[in-house]
Amino acid sequence: MKLIYQHILSFLVVILTAVMIIGFSTINYQKEQAYQSNYVRLEGYATNISKLKFYGQKNATKSQQEESFLGQLTFVLHDENLKIFIMDQKLQTTYPLGGYDILKPSAKKLLKKGQVVRIKDDHSEGQKALAPKIKGRVKRSDPGKRSSRLFTAESYTWVIVPQMKSTSSGEKLVGAIMIGSRVKDVMVTVQQVKANIIKASAITFVVSLILSFVIAFYQTSRIKKLSIAARQVKNGDLDVHVAHKRGDEIDDLAENFNEMVVSLKKSNEEVKAQEKRRDQFMQDVAHEMRTPLTTINGLLEGMQYNAIPEEAIPQSVDLMSREAKRLIRLVNENLDYERIRSGKNQLIKTKFNAHNILSDVQQQLKQNAAKNGDKIVLDTPDEVMVYADQDRLKQMLVNLTQNAIQFTNNGTITVKGRRFQHGTIFSVQDTGIGMNEEQKKYIFERFYKADPARARYGGTGESGLGLSIVLSLVRQHGGKIKVESEPNVGSTFTIILYDQGYEQKYEDE
Structure with missing residues (x-):
């Protein structure tokens, strides 16, 4: 049965039920009133008779x-x-x-x-x-x-x-x-009331039928608009908008539908952007892998056909080793990201002093920064207690520092660590090219690189996965990460890790 007929039927049932209840109540009331009136009349006759009966001639x-x-x-x-x-x-x-x-x-x-x-x-x-x-x-x-x-x-x-x-x-x-x-004779009045109620019920039925149809048509037409709009969305039209007021639940449904369409459109745009970045990633990976593979293959062919002098063979082997390690690093980063994102990575969290890890990051990346004219400054007290996985904390700080080196020329990169109540704050600040608001919006997404032309150095700069890995690890720790940046001024990435029992909860990665 169509919804409009269901509405009409429900309206009629309610109205007719109310009419029947009122009708029966009115008839019973009139019946009782008729008998009461008759009793009073008869008692009046009897009283008068009793008076007259003793006053004759x-x-x-x-x-x-x-x-x-x-x-x-x-x-x-x-x-x-x-x-x-x-x-x-x-x-x-x-x-x-x-x-x-x-x-x-x-x-x-x-x-x-x-x-x-x-x-x-x-x-x-x-x-x-x-x-x-x-x-x-x-x-x-x-x-x-x-x-x-x-x-x-x-x-x-x-x-x-x-x-x-x-x-x-x-x-x-x-x-x-x-x-x-x-x-x-007593029931004459009641019969008249019954006749009037039957007439009123007939008129009520006709009027209620008309009104029920009008109201049902109005309600179902609004639902039909939503149905047509849903069909348009199904066919791929995400510019649909259902006009509504703020009156009832159907208007609320229309408002939620419009919000859903906006969300779908946004998601669709994000999916397209993700696909675009994925395609760019595949091109970057193919380019990055083609270069070392071409180098390794050329050197092997040179050795095979004795085209490389004897004294140059050790240098060639060393070059092939570096290029092979570069390939392994690219593959490992992708595998590492997938393992972290899927939750297969198990954290071993303990409370320890992070000062040594901060010093190790400075020493490990000092030469890499010097190639770009940068220097790494460590700003931290001798004791910075933190509750975290030591290896993963180091990985996060290395990725953030490498990212800073990649986008900084002849500048300074400052690595900080500080305690606060129930947690620890780490930050990596650079004086590089910075980012605009659009770049900040996608900076933690997989495959995204704020400036692909600057991907010169090893590590995260080649794949666009470094910051995505950092985000996933921070969330697994129950912490927070934020970025502040201004074009041509620099960027500051801040990680907040909480003590045991104060971690944040996330529904998904």
Whole structure:
């Protein structure tokens, strides 16, 4: 089933359910009100009858007064279909027929206490005030046989009002007046209410159907726009934008969809940039590997055909050895990066003094820096305690220093180490060419080289992997790395390593 029909159906179900509940509640309320109003009316008649019954003609006997009064009253109430029964102190009928016992003991008990008895429907099995129903007429000579029909086939509503007389010992029952009206007369108002509710329900159904269609069409049209936009994204269009307001959950969904498209577009651009750098990397690696391989192959062929003088052979072997080591270094850097990135590299972290490692980095790269006219300055106290893997810490500092040498001519490279609360800070600062904001954005990504033309020296400068390796190692240590740089001024790379128990958590590398 389509969503628009589901919405229409759900709206109709809710509306019609509410109408039915309200309708049934209204009918029951009107029914109860009709009976209550009828009870009040009948009790009013009974009260007035009890007053008039004892104020007849002064010169007539009591029975003559009653007979005259009841005859007049019957004539007056004829059009209202009311029935009247008069009972004596034993609660047996005296009018219109005398000597009949038509009430149950429970009803008599209430009347003797001076309470009014109400009977909603004398044909209902649930009514308990009247005697059980028997077939045929009730005779005075057979008091065991009683009738709840009271000489009529129609259903009646009754009110029995006790007649009490004050005595020295208290209130005493002297009789009762039982007056009733037809149930169908009471239900006339209820039937009118039912008819009105049915009409209102029919009108409500038609109006709700129209409104449900309008609302459902509006809601589903907004969802349809999202569906069309999703299809466009599927087909590769990442410039899609779904217009929305800030009103409801569908607008929130549209906003999230737009953010997703922007994120996808950004990711797509990054993937393309990554692919471009990968292609550049493959070209660089091919170029770097072709040079030493060509050198090694040429020297081997020269030796094979005795084209190299005897005295030059040791130098040729030494050159081949250096070129072979260069090839091994390129391969090892790539393997090392993959091992670190995949988490296969196991760190052995201990707490130690990093001063010796900083000194080793200075001594190891001093000659390499001198070839470029640079000098390495060590700025650190004699004790710099750190919680890290010693070999990997040295690798990180070597990579950062080599990167500084690569992009610095006739400058100074300063290597620092300092303690702070719950951690250690290392920094490598150079006075080289620096970087702009765009270069800083990608500097830690694999294959990226801020200035490929400056990749002259060994190590990380050839592959563009050195800073990516540093980033992965810092994160595995639970630390942080940041870079500050300004073109033609220099760059500063800072590593923060935390003490045990204070490391940062990363979801991925």
